[in-house]
Amino acid sequence: MKNDFRARNHPAWWAFAVHRLSGVLLALFLPVHFWSLGQALQGAAALDSVLQWTALPIVKFGETGIVLLLAAHMTGGIRLLMIELLPWRDWQKTLLALAAGVSIAIGLVFALNVF
Amino acid sequence: MRVRQQVWLWLAQRVSAAVLAVCIVVHLVTMIYAVRGGLSAAEILARTQGNYAWFAFYTVFVLAVSIHAPIGLRTVLAETLGWRGVVVNMLTLALGITSALAGMRAVLGVFS
Numbered sequence: 103m104k105n106d107f108r109a110r111n112h113p114a115w116w117a118f119a120v121h122r123l124s125g126v127l128l129a130l131f132l133p134v135h136f137w138s139l140g141q142a143l144q145g146a147a148a149l150d151s152v153l154q155w156t157a158l159p160i161v162k163f164g165e166t167g168i169v170l171l172l173a174a175h176m177t178g179g180i181r182l183l184m185i186e187l188l189p190w191r192d193w194q195k196t197l198l199a200l201a202a203g204v205s206i207a208i209g210l211v212f213a214l215n216v217f
Numbered sequence: 218m219r220v221r222q223q224v225w226l227w228l229a230q231r232v233s234a235a236v237l238a239v240c241i242v243v244h245l246v247t248m249i250y251a252v253r254g255g256l257s258a259a260e261i262l263a264r265t266q267g268n269y270a271w272f273a274f275y276t277v278f279v280l281a282v283s284i285h286a287p288i289g290l291r292t293v294l295a296e297t298l299g300w301r302g303v304v305v306n307m308l309t310l311a312l313g314i315t316s317a318l319a320g321m322r323a324v325l326g327v328f329s
Contacts (some may be wrong), residue, residue, distance in 0.1 A: 126293055129286045136319040142262065142326035149258035149326075156256045169248065169265040176241045179234050184313055186231070 113198050117178055124175040131168055162216045170209035175200035218306065226288050233285040240278040265327040272328045280321030287313035 109115065142149040155161050181197040188194075218226075252258070265271045291309040294300040 109271045120311055122293060122297070125286075125289045129290055132282065132286060132316060133319060136316070139323035140319065140326045142258065143322065143329075146258040153256045153258060153261075156252075165252075169245070172241060173245065176238055180238055183231065183234060183238075201219070212245075212249050212252070215249050 111191040117181070117198055117201070119172055121182070124171040124178070125137055128168070128169055131171075159217070165216060166209060166213045169212040170205060173205035173208035174201070177205045226275070226291075229284055230288045233281045233288075236277065236281040237285055240281060243274065244278070261327060267328070272324065275327075276326040278319070279324055280317060283313050283317035283320060286316060 139149070141152050146177045156165065178201050181194075181201045184197060185194055228243065251264075265275075287309040291305060292304050294309070
């Protein structure tokens with residue numbers, strides 16, 4: 103059976119794609135995150151030399167993106183857990199919109215505070 | 218990989234996900250609070266140094282993500298790229314161990 107665009111042009115497929123992509127990108131970010139915080143072992147000055155980058159608008163923009171990815175992966179993951187572990191109810195269809203809405207809201211709140 | 222092991226990986230992925238959901242909510246709130254007025258080592262270390270509650274929280278967080286991320290990557294490698302087998306299993310296991318070590322190094326860095 104051909105798996106053409108019609109199988110993918112569905113909100114649930116997009117939820118799958120966002121969950122997968124955000125998961126891979128977050129996994130790639132993790133070593134950078136651990137390395138930069140690990141600089142604290144060399145003292146506060148070493149940690150500050152990494153943290154000074156976070157004052158740059160481009161880095162703040164990137165951080166907002168990572169927060170959005172984290173929020174999207176979390177809300178999408180909670181949706182998956184609820185679908186897999188709870189008995190099916192019709193309201194679970196609205197979890198997609200809820201996951202998208204909540205993650206965008208978290209991204210916006212972070213952006214408003216970081217800039 | 219045998220079915221029994223696959224089931225354990227599935228379960229570990231779900232249990233770690235549930236733990237991470239709680240950790241990430243705390244992490245998001247902390248971050249949104251911490252970035253106000255910019256990040257500084259002094260501000261971060263004032264919160265974390267010698268604080269056993271944050272140390273315990275970040276230890277659980279690091280261990281949960283070190284279980285969750287490699288299992289997820291293993292699934293993506295298998296389903297998206299078709300990479301399966303012992304080499305991929307060992308590679309993702311090594312990633313998990315490295316992540317746990319690097320993560321705990323960071324946790325000790327901000328605690329000590």
